[in-house]
Amino acid sequence: MALTQLQLNSLSVAKDIGKAFGLVAGLASYRVSPSVLLLIGSIEGFVGYGVQWLVVSQRIQPLPYWQMCIFLCMGGNSTTWMNTAILVTCIRNFRKNRGPVSGILKGYVGLSTAIFTDICTALFNSDPARFLLMLTVVPFFVCLFAIVFLREIPASSTAAEEKSETRYIGIFNAVAITIAVYLLVFDITGDHGPTLSRVFCIILLLMLASPLLVPVCIAIQNRIGSNEKTLDIESVKTAVTEPLLVHQEETVTETGNVMDEAKEKMQPVIGEEHTVFEALKTIDFWILFVLFLCGVGTGLAVQNNMAQMGLAVGYADVSIFISLTSIWGFFGRIGSGSISEYFIRKAGTPRPLWNAASQILMMVGYVLMAIAMPGSLYIGWIVVGICYGVRLAITVPTASELFGLKYCHTLKIH
Template identity: 60%
Template structure:
């Protein structure tokens, strides 16, 4: 298929548009069990990626462009059902560890691309059809297994349980770093023989299976009686006053909840904080997706084959802007430096925003809230990748026989990077506004964590 850069970008956008339908999984998460979401995700993944595999492996004739977009959309949408099931369940199971939970889950999502790519490279010599076959089968099988293993459970209620959870989350973080280092070592050591590739794949599977030792340990060695003082599990983060009298209670129920309390969706969208968070998230993930969707062409063009969470978001936006400026300048090594900064900040942005949303608007309707926020993924992909990057690249590119277009030189993406750097600066400003508006909430959260830490310390001593 001879496609322009705009058409290629639109294929990536079609995948991200599937995430726009993730709002359905958010609604379902508040009404159906986790197993239902996982089964739907497995079905969509099997069909969406399965048809792509049939086309790429030439088992069926090429499909029309619009129909390929539909199946790409299905594949993209499948991840929203799986992500919603896992993230919402884990956030609700571990409300005291929202940051570590979202960080670990999003970290493994980021590693998943490298995991699939490296295994495919090691075992199947980077065959595209085999890669799609892996995407068809592996997520489907894992989701069906998770149907029996993933469920909502009561959060920790004692200091000993809270301390134990913290310890296990440290272990998960260490394992994630080990997996990332293992993948990096394989990538930078060049070509590998068949035996070494098999050993690498076996070792990677073992590393990925190691987190299963934690529930196994709990099942075998958890004591029957948990000691320690009760740690208050307060939801929402800001306590409501206990009003007496039916009339007063009715008035309290009708008022707009404060930031930090449970919000319904209609209440959430009426707050300034939500829209500031939404737009600043768009500025970060939209531009980040643009780089991810166009990294191949960017490399070709350049010539290479204790703070509050909103403040962390602001810092990530500035670093992301620096990454875009570095790639726009196109000095030696700028692609590596810029893409590294953008990738790190993109991950930070996703992780922190997930936790911020739960802290500001509660967990009761978190599934729907999460999927409303990630509407920014297809929206940002369409604006920055499908429109801005696609049009500007084609404007600079040279037309080739068959209708395709190619551009060589730093000028191909320079204006795109400058625009995205400006957008990140705008996003940083919005994050600072959000940090100012929520400083009382995060001060209260900080004080609560200090009290919990003091309780744990006094219990252990």
């Protein structure tokens, strides 16, 4: 579109600014349901990416540059509404496995870049207009489908429920890793004919749909169990008619009232529920904010310019770098979520430790890119992709553990 490098950078900034307004989605979640958040995000993404498709496909005249910035901002902001609705709902539903759940969800977000890129390459010969059309249509209809099912449910309360929950999450992990390896093999093997490309897409779509078998199997098992065993409703009714605490109001002394009022005014400690303003008063929030800004911010800046970096080094086709960063970023997200959950249970290892380790390794990846030796760009992208994924997956459960789940839809970092 004959844009300068400076104009391209500004468009990338406009997209990132849209994500920065994710706070609006967090505040809206206080008053509307997750389904409404999904609907808002899907419509905003449909408009934002739809206008970009109309311009790139030359179905309308090119818009003024400032208007294009607005529509890129809308496209970026749409993901924050989807992210808020899905991520927070799932973390609340699976509180005992918030690390693995965050890793799976964030992992698929990162993997989606490779999925869309590879499908576009396989079916449409990397046509940018077709690529934007996929971004316009596919998330819109997927969100409309998800609206029917997305809701909060009671968290697991028994050992059997926790064991079953962990087992099914393990199945989701296995499926996700299989998809990532499948994409990686497709990218490494190079050019493919039209027939193999179509077969690749069909198998990929089947693999993406395969997790739907888990809730279907659970529903069938529950239906069979309910048919085999008749529950006597009257037998489970409690015979207790008197409350456990009688005339509680009369037993509270004046001193107790004063102590309760004082407790309400005290700043909650780390690990308890925090409001937004209470979290802003803690040093822990600002440390987490700065670490996220530096770690994820630099990774995002590199990803926004990976095409230019590849061309500068001499690579004609830079799509492989996009896929590599996406796939290895997925491994970083899904691996860090499960590994951090394991060590926090077994040894009490704090999650921020993994953030520190990933930041050190990310610096190594930047150095490998900077020296621009043969092959170093490939290694650098892989290292940065893994570490970038770790930062995204670890930060969300860390914020919920520090400041509670009640307001994490506003406190979580997009």
